[in-house]
Amino acid sequence: MNFELSTRMGAVDSSAVAEILKSSVSPDVISLAGGNPDPALFPNDELADIAGEILRKMPIQSLQYGKTEGYPQLIEKIAERLSRVEGIDCSNDSIIITAGATQAIELTTKVLINEGDTVIAENPSFLGAFNAFRSYGANIIGIDMHDDGMDLDALEKAIQENENVKMLYVIPSFQNPMGTTMSLEKRKALYEIIRKYKLVTIEDNPYGDLTFDGERVPTLKSMDTEDLIVYCGSFSKIVAPGLRVGYALCNKELAENISAAKQLADVHSPLLPQIMVSDYMEKYDLDELIDKMRHTYAHKCRTMLDAINEYFPEGVTCTKPNGGLFIWCDLGHGIDTYALAKKASEHKVSFVPGNVFMVDSAKKTSTLRLNYSTMSDENIVEGIKRLGALIKSEI
Amino acid sequence: MNFELSTRMGAVDSSAVAEILKSSVSPDVISLAGGNPDPALFPNDELADIAGEILRKMPIQSLQYGKTEGYPQLIEKIAERLSRVEGIDCSNDSIIITAGATQAIELTTKVLINEGDTVIAENPSFLGAFNAFRSYGANIIGIDMHDDGMDLDALEKAIQENENVKMLYVIPSFQNPMGTTMSLEKRKALYEIIRKYKLVTIEDNPYGDLTFDGERVPTLKSMDTEDLIVYCGSFSKIVAPGLRVGYALCNKELAENISAAKQLADVHSPLLPQIMVSDYMEKYDLDELIDKMRHTYAHKCRTMLDAINEYFPEGVTCTKPNGGLFIWCDLGHGIDTYALAKKASEHKVSFVPGNVFMVDSAKKTSTLRLNYSTMSDENIVEGIKRLGALIKSEI
Numbered sequence: 001m002n003f004e005l006s007t008r009m010g011a012v013d014s015s016a017v018a019e020i021l022k023s024s025v026s027p028d029v030i031s032l033a034g035g036n037p038d039p040a041l042f043p044n045d046e047l048a049d050i051a052g053e054i055l056r057k058m059p060i061q062s063l064q065y066g067k068t069e070g071y072p073q074l075i076e077k078i079a080e081r082l083s084r085v086e087g088i089d090c091s092n093d094s095i096i097i098t099a100g101a102t103q104a105i106e107l108t109t110k111v112l113i114n115e116g117d118t119v120i121a122e123n124p125s126f127l128g129a130f131n132a133f134r135s136y137g138a139n140i141i142g143i144d145m146h147d148d149g150m151d152l153d154a155l156e157k158a159i160q161e162n163e164n165v166k167m168l169y170v171i172p173s174f175q176n177p178m179g180t181t182m183s184l185e186k187r188k189a190l191y192e193i194i195r196k197y198k199l200v201t202i203e204d205n206p207y208g209d210l211t212f213d214g215e216r217v218p219t220l221k222s223m224d225t226e227d228l229i230v231y232c233g234s235f236s237k238i239v240a241p242g243l244r245v246g247y248a249l250c251n252k253e254l255a256e257n258i259s260a261a262k263q264l265a266d267v268h269s270p271l272l273p274q275i276m277v278s279d280y281m282e283k284y285d286l287d288e289l290i291d292k293m294r295h296t297y298a299h300k301c302r303t304m305l306d307a308i309n310e311y312f313p314e315g316v317t318c319t320k321p322n323g324g325l326f327i328w329c330d331l332g333h334g335i336d337t338y339a340l341a342k343k344a345s346e347h348k349v350s351f352v353p354g355n356v357f358m359v360d361s362a363k364k365t366s367t368l369r370l371n372y373s374t375m376s377d378e379n380i381v382e383g384i385k386r387l388g389a390l391i392k393s394e395i
Numbered sequence: 396m397n398f399e400l401s402t403r404m405g406a407v408d409s410s411a412v413a414e415i416l417k418s419s420v421s422p423d424v425i426s427l428a429g430g431n432p433d434p435a436l437f438p439n440d441e442l443a444d445i446a447g448e449i450l451r452k453m454p455i456q457s458l459q460y461g462k463t464e465g466y467p468q469l470i471e472k473i474a475e476r477l478s479r480v481e482g483i484d485c486s487n488d489s490i491i492i493t494a495g496a497t498q499a500i501e502l503t504t505k506v507l508i509n510e511g512d513t514v515i516a517e518n519p520s521f522l523g524a525f526n527a528f529r530s531y532g533a534n535i536i537g538i539d540m541h542d543d544g545m546d547l548d549a550l551e552k553a554i555q556e557n558e559n560v561k562m563l564y565v566i567p568s569f570q571n572p573m574g575t576t577m578s579l580e581k582r583k584a585l586y587e588i589i590r591k592y593k594l595v596t597i598e599d600n601p602y603g604d605l606t607f608d609g610e611r612v613p614t615l616k617s618m619d620t621e622d623l624i625v626y627c628g629s630f631s632k633i634v635a636p637g638l639r640v641g642y643a644l645c646n647k648e649l650a651e652n653i654s655a656a657k658q659l660a661d662v663h664s665p666l667l668p669q670i671m672v673s674d675y676m677e678k679y680d681l682d683e684l685i686d687k688m689r690h691t692y693a694h695k696c697r698t699m700l701d702a703i704n705e706y707f708p709e710g711v712t713c714t715k716p717n718g719g720l721f722i723w724c725d726l727g728h729g730i731d732t733y734a735l736a737k738k739a740s741e742h743k744v745s746f747v748p749g750n751v752f753m754v755d756s757a758k759k760t761s762t763l764r765l766n767y768s769t770m771s772d773e774n775i776v777e778g779i780k781r782l783g784a785l786i787k788s789e790i
Binding site (some may be wrong): 005006007042110115126236242245257270273 | 657
């Protein structure tokens with residue numbers, strides 16, 4: 001039996017996902033390809049106490065069907081924290097709890113995008129978002145990136161020249177895969193463009209809390225006088241991803257439609273993980289936990305940048321992230337990193353080739369993404385050393 | 396700002412969902428409108444022990460990112476149980492863990508249905524499935540129901556007369572909302588039609604374990620020599636719905652596509668609830684728990700049927716379920732149950748009017764759905780008494 005699949009799913013680039021997943025198969029390969037947070041930082045003992053107590057004391061709230069929009073106390077705590085930490089006033093908007101920021105992006109797309117509509121995005125960007133857009137038949141236009149964020153002239157040109165431009169997708173802070181942060185000046189200018197064209201914009205901010213020096217550039221959502229920003233957040237990188245707790249914050253009317261889409265997608269997110277995150281925020285100091293993560297990742301990133309400085313050949317350029325989980329390198333020298341990734345496994349190191357994050361993933365590129373969050377210092381240095389030797393052998 | 400929503404979501408009937416949800420607002424109203432399992436049967440203390448132990452002993456497996464298709468041990472246990480209890484050989488198929496059977500239905504639809512395709516379904520049926528089909532632009536054709544399942548002549552006629560018939564959706568055991576079960580004879584004849592037209596069929600079986608007398612009519616999946624059945628199961632009604640653990644069992648190639656759709660929808664289902672269900676099956680006797688549920692619901696259903704017999708006027712017909720959570724009544728006498736539902740709240744009782752479960756929900760109907768799973772015997776009797784008095788006053 002050959003199944004006749006929907007055309008929308010035919011546009012999804014699932015081979016690229018497989019590319020990332022298969023990259024760390026063998027235990028003697030040092031993987032710089034991942035995107036996982038450091039499991040040593042998971043507050044698992046505290047969560048164990050919390051989970052047991054919830055199930056014993058709140059069996060109905062944790063095990064019965066719940067509200068589609070999510071556990072009310074968690075929603076309140078997210079609103080309070082966004083106001084305190086990011087200066088976002090949530091009082092006129094609604095928050096919907098989702099399965100990570102990923103589901104927030106997917107549901108927003110389902111609610112807004114018709115087949116043939118155009119979504120504009122940073123290029124490179126998060127592959128999961130590209131696939132979500134494609135899975136609803138969207139045409140994606142990628143905008144080139146500078147160190148301080150997307151090229152705004154190119155953005156405005158793309159808005160003017162493409163038909164049915166319906167949505168913009170950006171990761172302003174510690175971007176995946178580049179690790180770069182959009183400057184405040186550029187955010188202000190970007191919001192003016194968003195406002196001028198009334199362009200609904202997904203601001204994806206899963207890494208914003210992982211600022212190395214504590215600096216936070218104001219979010220687009222904090223400037224959103226026109227109700228155009230759908231802000232997507234997540235506890236995946238600041239508590240634990242296996243809980244799958246994220247959220248969308250947006251205009252109430254749009255939120256009702258996202259909620260209707262979530263209702264038929266999964267009824268609601270499991271309650272236990274939602275209450276666990278809420279109770280963790282109640283009983284422990286989430287900001288203290290985040291501080292530990294910030295310092296750990298700042299150290300690992302510095303370790304990797306120092307190793308790159310020592311072991312990579314001249315002519316290779318890399319971003320210098322101020323937060324998040326990723327460094328982006330351009331090897332130059334006409335190297336095709338997709339081909340290089342296959343050779344890398346023989347050299348017992350892996351990375352994700354840059355083409356995977358590009359709108360046009362078939363085009364050759366000399367770029368790649370490196371991750372430093374889960375490894376020991378020794379393995380970061382050894383991995384970069386192996387990769388440096390491989391790159392040198394290619395030049 | 397007025398958001399321009401996608402046309403696909405415009406077809407979703409979310410007002411009907413709201414209708415069900417708002418039905419039990421006031422505490423002095425006896426709600427026969429729900430669909431929740433009895434929370435007194437949740438094994439919350441056992442789950443509390445299990446959850447604490449998992450988080451303490453398996454922090455990475457429970458809190459890090461996991462596999463999109465689900466926790467491998469749970470998948471194994473589901474395959475073993477389906478083989479043992481339902482006679483389904485899973486060895487040539489794949490199982491994907493989903494957020495309840497609901498997500499299994501939604502993802503299968505996303506993968507198979509193009510806008511304008513036709514999905515055929517029992518009429519009445521599960522509203523969540525109808526909304527999932529509509530949210531991908533499907534045209535739904537409803538097939539009238541008899542006490543032993545759908546009208547197969549009408550089904551074959553619908554397959555022949557409609558264009559782009561792509562999928563069939565059925566709940567053969569203890570159907571929602573009717574409580575009826577498709578006979579073995581009809582299942583065999585239905586599978587012949589499915590085979591003849593190579594019609595991919597979602598067999599939704601969330602209630603199959605809740606058989607009052609222990610009898611299980613063989614599933615369509617157990618007859619599926621042609622790889623055409625996508626079997627959707629769930630732990631919502633046999634462990635707890637708040638955990639959101641369900642699954643799809645289907646052909647490996649189709650499963651890979653469902654997995655790709657799940658990857659971009661939510662990456663994977665939260666791991667803790669998956670491991671909790673798996674460990675519960677390992678350490679406790681799930682069949683013993685299900686036996687308790689079966690007996691409880693059998694008793695409650697009998698209590699409700701006895702009360703209906705006593706308090707409803709002549710001319711009202713009701714189904715006599717052999718399992719599940721629902722009784723379906725036809726009040727006759729030209730009564731419009733949608734209008735009656737509004738009056739019912741004044742009489743301190745609620746139910747779901749039948750139109751909510753119909754493909755054409757705007758059409759008047761004298762049918763309604765009653766639920767007995769969460770109430771005390773006293774409230775079941777009192778609720779039916781109040782409803783009986785109201786019906787009598789309408790005739």
